[in-house]
Amino acid sequence: MALSEHSPVDAEAPRARDVILSRLRDAAVRLGAHPQDHGWRELYRLFAVALAAPASAPVFAAAAVEGAAARPESGDSHLVTVLGIALKTVCPDRFAFLVAPASVEARVAALEAIALKHGGALADMVRERQNSFTGARRFLVPQVLLAAMSRNLPEGEGLRLCDLGTGLGLMPRQLNTPELFERFAADLPWPHGVPAYRPIRLESRRGVDRDPLPDEMWVTACHGASSYYRVILDELQECVSHPQVRTAPVAVSAVDLLDVGALRSFLAGHRISAVTLTYTLYQLAPTHRAQVLDVLSDSLALPGIVVVIEPDRELSAQGCSVTVTEAARGRRWRVAHVSDGHFIGRVSPLEDFDAFAREFPIPVVNR
Secondary structure, three states: OOOOOOOHHHHOOHHHHHHHHHHHHHHHHHHHOOOOOOOOHHHHHHHHHHHHOHHHOHHHHHHHHHHHHOOOOEOHHHHHHHHHHHHHHHOHHHHHHHOOOOOHHHHHHHHHHHHHHHHHHHHHHHHHOOOOOOOOOOOHHHHHHHHHHHOOOOOOOOEEEEEEOOOOOHHHHHOOOHHHHHHHHHHOOEOOEEEOOOOOOEEEEEEEEOOOOOOHHHHHHOOOOOHHHHHHHHHHHHHHOOHHHHOOOEEEEEOOOOOHHHHHHHHHHOOOOEEEEEOOHHHEOHHHHHHHHHHHHHHOOOOOEEEEEEEHHHHOOOOEEEEEEEHHHOEEEEEEEEOOOOOOOOEEEOOOHHHHHHHOOOOEEEO
């Protein structure tokens, strides 16, 4: 499929095109320096080479720029990851070669050959899709935090929760599933031990994501091609088919977080009182992250809880940080750091952990 004859690339001045190329290249360099390699790192390094010398792969570079130019509101790291997922989708038979320890020149040539055949599809996916990676263990931290905070609600009340950037809607479905919590929690001890399972006081659970909502095929493509991700994907598929997860009363809707009016209307219409954003804000450019948080600060019903879990250095380092805000009282805690973004490892305290835990105790089952 050829690139669009009237694509945003054609309307860009050469200097603007070069700026986009530079941003994408820099993001690819950062992602390619990640200390872990579970199937993506060599591809990002290949992107960095091809984007640094676009004459070596002009159609690939044009497809990358076309998709990115149409999404100025998106974060650069996110765009590069979506480009990788798109490649894995359009050429699964050649993907292993692209990430293999073969000559860089040969792999750049293969990248360009794929773009000659699928350039339009690559640009479309970068323009339209999200990195919808879904991890089976991501619910562990929200379960602990929201269970602790919901105990301060008035008697008989529960949280009306919405997971923003929910993908398949798995995380809100996993909440209050003791069997899954107890299976995974021992692999993620907190500062004082492994947290005890406690149910969250919930009144309703929802999830939203940008259209087109991902299906399991797209989510599978978001996993790297490695034995490590095969295990992670097996866990995911097992959780998706878990009886309590399948039957959980969770409604998933298509809402673009950048459509301020639609987001405000959704939150107000469903009287949402707590939201989670797990690896969601990094997908947006910084000014748009602030815009989303501003909408949440004045649109949530009481108590207005916002749990944000964001990757370190926008996916270029290992781990993620956890921040909790309670809009009703204008309070914000930098609670914890998770050593691995797949939620296997350790939760370490950040500067506000002790203050948070004093107000919202987190009991443990062992120390």
